[in-house]
Amino acid sequence: MLYCPRCQILCKKGESRCPSCGSKKLRPVQPTDPILLLTASKQECARITTAFQDAEIPCTVRWPGSGGLMNLLGGTNRTADGRIFVPFSAISQCRRILQSIGALKAEDEKDSLSGRTGGSKGKEEPPVPMSRGKRTAVRIFSVILFIFLVWAVVNLADDLTDCIRNMLQITY
Numbered sequence: 001m002l003y004c005p006r007c008q009i010l011c012k013k014g015e016s017r018c019p020s021c022g023s024k025k026l027r028p029v030q031p032t033d034p035i036l037l038l039t040a041s042k043q044e045c046a047r048i049t050t051a052f053q054d055a056e057i058p059c060t061v062r063w064p065g066s067g068g069l070m071n072l073l074g075g076t077n078r079t080a081d082g083r084i085f086v087p088f089s090a091i092s093q094c095r096r097i098l099q100s101i102g103a104l105k106a107e108d109e110k111d112s113l114s115g116r117t118g119g120s121k122g123k124e125e126p127p128v129p130m131s132r133g134k135r136t137a138v139r140i141f142s143v144i145l146f147i148f149l150v151w152a153v154v155n156l157a158d159d160l161t162d163c164i165r166n167m168l169q170i171t172y
C-alpha cells in the first residue's frame with residue numbers, strides 16, 4: 001500500500017497521486033508511519049484516545065493551529081476537531097476498537113451513555129416514523145412550496161423580459 005507522507009494518509013492501490021493533495025511523492029507505507037485515522041470532536045477524541053491507551057496503541061492527536069483564520073472568524077468550536085493519528089501497524093486494531101466503542105458510526109452521545117449503563121437494547125428508542133398525518137402535511141407543504149417557486153420564477157422572468165424590453169426601447 002502507498003502512503004502520502006505529506007497528508008499522512010494511505011492511498012489506494014494503483015493510485016499514483018495522493019487523493020487529498022495530488023502529490024506524486026508516494027512511497028510504500030512503513031509499519032511506524034502515522035496514519036490519519038479519523039477526525040473527531042474534542043470529547044470524542046478524549047474517548048477514543050483513552051480507549052487506544054488502554055490497548056497500548058501509541059496515538060497522536062493534532063489540533064488545528066490556534067489563531068488561524070477560522071478562529072478569528074469565531075468558528076472555534078466548530079473547527080476545533082482533532083485529527084487522530086495511529087501507526088500503520090495498529091490501524092486494523094484501531095478500527096476494531098473504534099467499532100467496539102461506537103466511534104465509527106456517526107457520533108452520538110446518547111448511544112455511548114446507554115452503552116455504558118448496559119441497557120443499550122432496552123433503553124434506545126428507534127426513531128419514531130412520521131405519522132401518516134404528518135407525512136401528508138409535509139407533502140402538501142412541499143407541493144405548495146413548489147407551486148410558489150414556479151410562480152416566483154415565472155413572475156421574475158416576466159419582470160425581467162419587461163425590463164429588458166424597456167431598456168431596448170430606450171436605447172433604440
Ligand SMILES: [Zn+2]
Pocket residue numbers: 004005006007008018019020021022023
Ligand atoms: Zn497527500
